Amino acid sequence: MTENIQIRLKNRPESTPAVGDFEVVKDSMPVAGDGEILCRSLYLSLDPYMRGQISGRHISGALHPGDMMRGETISEVVTSDHPDYQAGDLVAHQGGWQCYSVAKASDLTAVDRRINPHSLALGILGMPGLTAYAGMTYLAELKKGDRLVVSAASGAVGSMVGQIAKLMGCEVIGIAGSDEKCRWLTEQAGFEACINYKIQDLAEGLIQYCPDGIDVYFDNVGGDTLEAAMWQLSLGARVVLCGLMAQYNSDVMPPGPNPATIIKARATVRGLVVYDFFDKKQEFLDKVIPWVDQGRISYQEDVTEGIENAPAAFVRLMSGKNFGKTIIKF
Amino acid sequence: MTENIQIRLKNRPESTPAVGDFEVVKDSMPVAGDGEILCRSLYLSLDPYMRGQISGRHISGALHPGDMMRGETISEVVTSDHPDYQAGDLVAHQGGWQCYSVAKASDLTAVDRRINPHSLALGILGMPGLTAYAGMTYLAELKKGDRLVVSAASGAVGSMVGQIAKLMGCEVIGIAGSDEKCRWLTEQAGFEACINYKIQDLAEGLIQYCPDGIDVYFDNVGGDTLEAAMWQLSLGARVVLCGLMAQYNSDVMPPGPNPATIIKARATVRGLVVYDFFDKKQEFLDKVIPWVDQGRISYQEDVTEGIENAPAAFVRLMSGKNFGKTIIKF
Numbered sequence: 009m010t011e012n013i014q015i016r017l018k019n020r021p022e023s024t025p026a027v028g029d030f031e032v033v034k035d036s037m038p039v040a041g042d043g044e045i046l047c048r049s050l051y052l053s054l055d056p057y058m059r060g061q062i063s064g065r066h067i068s069g070a071l072h073p074g075d076m077m078r079g080e081t082i083s084e085v086v087t088s089d090h091p092d093y094q095a096g097d098l099v100a101h102q103g104g105w106q107c108y109s110v111a112k113a114s115d116l117t118a119v120d121r122r123i124n125p126h127s128l129a130l131g132i133l134g135m136p137g138l139t140a141y142a143g144m145t146y147l148a149e150l151k152k153g154d155r156l157v158v159s160a161a162s163g164a165v166g167s168m169v170g171q172i173a174k175l176m177g178c179e180v181i182g183i184a185g186s187d188e189k190c191r192w193l194t195e196q197a198g199f200e201a202c203i204n205y206k207i208q209d210l211a212e213g214l215i216q217y218c219p220d221g222i223d224v225y226f227d228n229v230g231g232d233t234l235e236a237a238m239w240q241l242s243l244g245a246r247v248v249l250c251g252l253m254a255q256y257n258s259d260v261m262p263p264g265p266n267p268a269t270i271i272k273a274r275a276t277v278r279g280l281v282v283y284d285f286f287d288k289k290q291e292f293l294d295k296v297i298p299w300v301d302q303g304r305i306s307y308q309e310d311v312t313e314g315i316e317n318a319p320a321a322f323v324r325l326m327s328g329k330n331f332g333k334t335i336i337k338f
Numbered sequence: 339m340t341e342n343i344q345i346r347l348k349n350r351p352e353s354t355p356a357v358g359d360f361e362v363v364k365d366s367m368p369v370a371g372d373g374e375i376l377c378r379s380l381y382l383s384l385d386p387y388m389r390g391q392i393s394g395r396h397i398s399g400a401l402h403p404g405d406m407m408r409g410e411t412i413s414e415v416v417t418s419d420h421p422d423y424q425a426g427d428l429v430a431h432q433g434g435w436q437c438y439s440v441a442k443a444s445d446l447t448a449v450d451r452r453i454n455p456h457s458l459a460l461g462i463l464g465m466p467g468l469t470a471y472a473g474m475t476y477l478a479e480l481k482k483g484d485r486l487v488v489s490a491a492s493g494a495v496g497s498m499v500g501q502i503a504k505l506m507g508c509e510v511i512g513i514a515g516s517d518e519k520c521r522w523l524t525e526q527a528g529f530e531a532c533i534n535y536k537i538q539d540l541a542e543g544l545i546q547y548c549p550d551g552i553d554v555y556f557d558n559v560g561g562d563t564l565e566a567a568m569w570q571l572s573l574g575a576r577v578v579l580c581g582l583m584a585q586y587n588s589d590v591m592p593p594g595p596n597p598a599t600i601i602k603a604r605a606t607v608r609g610l611v612v613y614d615f616f617d618k619k620q621e622f623l624d625k626v627i628p629w630v631d632q633g634r635i636s637y638q639e640d641v642t643e644g645i646e647n648a649p650a651a652f653v654r655l656m657s658g659k660n661f662g663k664t665i666i667k668f
Contacts, residue, residue, distance in 0.1 A: 067602065230597050249597045263593030267560050267579045271609035272397065279601035 012037050015077050015105035015318050017062060024257045024326055025062065030077070030319035038110040045093050045116065047083035047101065047109050052315065052336040053130035054079065054322050059256035067281060077105035077318075080135065082119060082126050093118075100129055105318055107338060122297045131333035132307045133296060135282055136164030141292045142285035143248045144172045147278045148224050152177035155218050157237060160228035160253055162189035162308065164333035167197055169226045171305050172296075174198050178224070181217045183210065183233060185328050192331075196306040210236040221245065221273075230254045231262060238265040241273035250280045257326060308332025342367050345407050345435035345648050350392060354587045354656055359392075360407070360649035368440040375423050375446065377413035377431065377439050382645065382666040383460035384409065384652050389586035397611060407435035407648075412449060412459050423448075430459055435648055437668060452627045461663035462637045463626060465612055466494030470556075471622045472615035473578045474502045477608045478554050482507035485548050487567060490558035490583055492519035492638065494663035497527055499556045501635050502626075504528050508554070511547045513540065513563060515658050522661075526636040540566040551575065551603075560584045561592060568595040571603035580610045587656060638662025 011034055018031040040046040060066030061078060071078065081103030085093050090113040093099065098119040103109040119129045131137065144150060156173045160166045161182030170180040170193070182193045182202035190202035203213035214222065214236060221242025227234050231254025241247070247270075255262055270277055285292075299305045310330040312321040318336045325334045341364055348361040370376040390396030391408060401408065411433030415423050420443040423429065428449040433439040449459045461467065474480060486503045490496045491512030500510040500523070512523045512532035520532035533543035544552065544566060551572025557564050561584025571577070585592055600607055615622075629635045640660040642651040648666045655664045 227597070234597060249601050252598060252601070255596075255598075261596045261598065263595065264597045264599075265594050266585075266591045267557070267564060267594045267609075268582060268585075268591065269594075270607060271579050271582070271611060274609045274611055274614060275607075277600060277605075277607040279597075279604045281601060281604055284604060 010037055010108075011035065012106055012108045013315050015315060017071050017073050017075050017077060019073055020062060020064070025059065025323055027319045027323055030322075032316050032319075035106075038108055040087060040089060040110045043089050043112070045088045045090055045111050045113060046086040047081075047099060047103060047111055047116075048086050049081040049083050049103050049107055049109065049315070049338045051082040051127045051130055051338070052079050052103070052105060052318065053081070053134065054318065054325050054334040054336065055136070056251060056253050056256055056325065058322065059326055063256075067283070078102060079105055080130060081109070082129050083109065098126060100134070105315060107315055120293050120297070122293070122301075127309060127311070127335050127337070128300070128307070130335055131164045131309060132168050132305065133293065133300065136333060137168050137296060138285060138289055138292050139165050139250060139280065139282040140168035140172055141296060142282060142288060143169060143226055143250060143280050144176065146285070146288075147246070147248045147280055148173075148226065149246050149276075150176050150178055150224060154178045154223035155181065155220070155242075156224040156226065157181045157183065157214065157218065157222045158226040158228070159183040159233045159237070160251065161193055161199070161202060162331060163228065165250065166226070166228055167193070167307065167332070168305070170199050171197055173224070175299065175304065181214075186331075189331055192308060198306075205233065211239065214240045218242075224248075226250060228253055230264070235265045238269035241269065241275050243273055245273045245275045247275055247277040248280050249277065253328075310334045311337050313337045340367055340438075341365065342436055342438045343645050345645060347392060347401050347403050347405050347407060349403055350394070352589060355389065355392065355653055357649045357653055360652075362646050362649075365436075368438055370417060370419060370440045373419050373442065375418045375420055375429075375441050375443060376416040377411075377429060377433060377441055377446075378416050379411045379413050379433050379437055379439065379645070379668045381412040381457045381460055381668070382409050382433070382435060382648065383411070383464065384648065384655050384664040384666060385466075386581060386583050386586055386655065388652065389656055393586075393589060397613070408432060409435055410460060410465065411439070412456050413439065428456060430464070435645060437645055450623050450627070452623070452631075457639060457641070457665050457667070458630070458637070460665055461494045461639060462498050462635065463623065463630065466663065467498050467626060468615060468619055468622050469495050469580060469610065469612040470498035470502055471626060472612060472618060473556055473580060473610050474499060474506065476615070476618075477576070477578045477610055478503075478556065479576050479606075480506050480508055480554060484508045484553040485511065485550070485572075486554040486556065487511045487513065487544065487548065487552045488556040488558070489513040489563045489567070490581065491523055491529070491532060492661060493558065495580065496556070496558055497523070497637065497662070498635070500529050501527055503554070505629065505634065511544075516661075519661055522638060528636075535563065541569065544570045548572075554578075556580060558583055560594070565595045568599035571599065571605050573603055575603045575605045577605055577607040578610050579607065583658075640664045641667050643667045
């Protein structure tokens with residue numbers, strides 16, 4: 009009989025996590041009960057929000073040492089005791105960092121058959137894509153010609169934010185941490201420009217590329233990046249706060265930008281949590297899948313093979329060394 | 339011939355201003371030229387934003403040592419060389435900290451004849467009142483039953499924010515700095531409760547009076563007060579940032595609340611500058627004057643007689659020792 013492999017949290021890291029903070033455990037196969045479905049993981053999504061779960065302060069709940077790491081997977085149904093699913097079906101669910109999982113039908117969603125390759129259901133056509141779509145459609149009040157800036161721009165959320173904004177008539181400036189990422193954003197993803205904040209002063213870069221101010225700022229980072237952007241807002245700017253990469257690796261909550269930045273610009277600042285927009289998923293897929301099929305959206309995946317390598321891939325993600333959507337392929 | 343008395347900025351204060359930072363100057367009467375109007379000041383408004391002008395970083399421009407202090411006055415027309423105004427007319431304008439001023443017709447507005455006493459045209463029926471009205475009407479997205487918290491609650495802006503919100507069906511909690519102010523807010527102005535932040539821990543008070551979170555927060559203060567309130571927002575809360583009393587006396591820009599406060603609550607945070615709402619003044623007066631006449635709005639004025647006492651009154655205002663709208667009566 010096949011065995012299951014699981015990754016569990018070993019220690020709560022104090023700053024950037026290390027491979028040793030996780031444990032690879034061989035376990036017996038999970039057993040599906042009445043009405044349940046046994047799933048085999050094909051792809052696992054690694055996301056920065058998991059760092060918050062490890063710290064015990066993410067909106068979705070806390071993880072404790074000894075717990076299996078949580079995460080969304082694309083899985084194949086192995087056996088099903090529920091009429092809605094059959095062996096061979098492709099599903100998305102919270103399978104966690106493991107090879108096999110057991111789920112109830114109500115916790116699964118069928119993967120849209122139009123999505124190809126399937127891994128995109130974890131990236132630009134999954135939660136990160138929906139995050140970007142929700143922000144651009146429901147919170148950013150985009151107007152044609154708006155100058156939009158997005159941080160962590162080459163990530164799954166950031167690259168979709170920029171490309172959706174482009175398709176909605178905006179001019180887009182990215183902020184990223186390497187020349188390679190910046191090159192991809194301007195040459196492949198169609199961004200007007202990209203600031204490599206590691207070699208250029210961010211405030212200067214923002215003034216250079218947004219001489220009339222930032223009309224829309226989408227933030228995945230917090231910290232100094234958010235601070236720099238807030239001082240460059242145009243009158244009536246809109247800011248969407250989505251992620252806090254700069255503080256996920258820390259147990260202290262650093263302060264934010266001075267509120268004068270908001271008053272001065274008469275800005276509107278909104279917080280975005282993708283869970284609030286799960287009911288928009290079909291609308292999102294119907295709109296964005298054709299864009300992907302038509303080649304109007306570029307994407308970048310950072311794929312690691314083997315669940316036992318997930319801790320190293322997560323460490324890379326939390327150090328900003330990934331490039332594109334971080335995925336584990338089983 | 340009558341002489342003019344002017345208050346000028348002498349030194350730029352580094353923290354809370356002192357009386358010695360200002361100079362009382364006797365000057366000759368200003369002379370009205372062709373088409374101009376000579377005005378005699380009746381009331382002068384003192385406002386916290388003036389501290390920002392002194393620091394050279396207010397939205398309305400900077401003041402330098404030697405400059406006359408700026409400010410809005412209610413004045414009586416002495417002589418007029420313009421057909422729109424006659425001697426005896428009551429006008430509001432930027433007369434400054436002086437007894438007499440010369441103005442162009444385009445810089446004057448007639449004081450609404452329904453306003454009584456006239457000093458209210460500087461307070462709850464003037465710029466502070468319009469500020470509160472604009473925030474409640476256009477930015478706060480008030481819903482009946484919302485629990486609203488306002489800081490600097492006994493000030494001209496704060497007391498109007500709370501009372502307008504009450505009239506729009508909200509439950510209102512004030513934050514103020516003395517028991518006397520709190521008593522007035524609950525006993526006269528109809529607030530549900532008031533937290534004296536000098537004797538009660540603010541975070542605890544907010545949890546006590548807003549056990550389900552703050553639905554709307556109107557901030558006149560910034561700093562620790564804003565920080566405490568931001569952690570207690572309810573889901574979907576709205577925040578209006580209007581004033582930064584906590585940092586006006588400082589040359590450094592302190593940081594703001596961690597952006598997680600906004601994300602966690604899916605809050606909408608907006609900056610309010612009253613200048614953007616000058617076109618709503620008539621609408622505001624038509625709505626609020628009847629409320630005042632019907633006794634549905636209480637107000638408190640902090641009146642000092644004599645322009646030579648304006649520096650001391652301003653110092654008191656900037657130390658939070660005023661109670662109600664600070665006005666100089668000539």
